[in-house]
Amino acid sequence: MDTRPREDLRDKAYPPVTGIGRDEHVGMVREIFATIPGRYDFLNRLLSLRRDVAWRRFAVRKMRFFDTFRLLDVATGTADLAIDAALCHPDIRVTGIDFVREMLLPGRLKIAGRGLGERIRLLQADAMALPFADRSFDAVGIAFGIRNMPDRRGALREMRRVLVPGGRVFVLEMNFPRNRFSRWFFRLYLNRLLPAAAGFFSGNPAAYRYLSDSILHFPQPQAFLGMMEEAGFRDLKRHALTLGITCLYVGTRE
Ligand SMILES: C[S@@+](CC[C@H](N)C(=O)[O-])C[C@H]1O[C@@H](n2cnc3c(N)ncnc32)[C@H](O)[C@@H]1O
Numbered sequence: 509m510d511t512r513p514r515e516d517l518r519d520k521a522y523p524p525v526t527g528i529g530r531d532e533h534v535g536m537v538r539e540i541f542a543t544i545p546g547r548y549d550f551l552n553r554l555l556s557l558r559r560d561v562a563w564r565r566f567a568v569r570k571m572r573f574f575d576t577f578r579l580l581d582v583a584t585g586t587a588d589l590a591i592d593a594a595l596c597h598p599d600i601r602v603t604g605i606d607f608v609r610e611m612l613l614p615g616r617l618k619i620a621g622r623g624l625g626e627r628i629r630l631l632q633a634d635a636m637a638l639p640f641a642d643r644s645f646d647a648v649g650i651a652f653g654i655r656n657m658p659d660r661r662g663a664l665r666e667m668r669r670v671l672v673p674g675g676r677v678f679v680l681e682m683n684f685p686r687n688r689f690s691r692w693f694f695r696l697y698l699n700r701l702l703p704a705a706a707g708f709f710s711g712n713p714a715a716y717r718y719l720s721d722s723i724l725h726f727p728q729p730q731a732f733l734g735m736m737e738e739a740g741f742r743d744l745k746r747h748a749l750t751l752g753i754t755c756l757y758v759g760t761r762e
Pocket of ligand 1: 537538541552582583584585586587588589605606607608611633634635636650651652653656657
């Protein structure tokens, strides 16, 4: 947990994601997520009007388990996707990884509180070098994690490596919509509502300015599907959720 007083973070500013190198981006992401876990779940629910819960549920209901009966949740954060999947599929085991130890702490408490400690384990690990053998999982999920990874193709290739043939990847990610009304609404949300709420509730408001910036610069759906194809996924599908502000991308390892 961040030990600096909140005042130190009040004036914090992060550079735009377009103007920095990969290492600086990764360092910034590590710092941001190490300073927000205490309010992370609360702000997620508030800022998405609880839609984030519905989006993760939509993803876990599409998962199928047929060989290893194991799910990997990459960039698990506070373990919401891991917990939802374990509750939805009582016969599976789930591993969640995240490279920020502070994010995993609330997740461990939630898992213990729900009596899921035997079925979900959380590890501190980097998505760019997953500590698992090839073909270990029937499904890999990543919710709101991939836009924080500068090398998205590399992250997708790692996820593909650990899937069994026929296994599927489920990528949930926010998206800047094309439709004019949705764009207007979403711009208002990103530029006004989100910074105002984050400034009031969060100990690190700059972290939420980074959030807006990272959503604005995430590739459009067709471009992201192209990356999934380059990473070796086939039978690609995209589901647009809530006016298209979030997408679920699904791909299969042949
Ligand atoms: C917006 S949070 C999403 C957390 C969770 N999946 C959810 O649905 O709320 C993004 C997470 O990605 C993690 N992350 C970013 N880059 C990572 C990497 N290279 N390896 C592992 N975790 C990473 C961050 O530490 C953070 O916990």
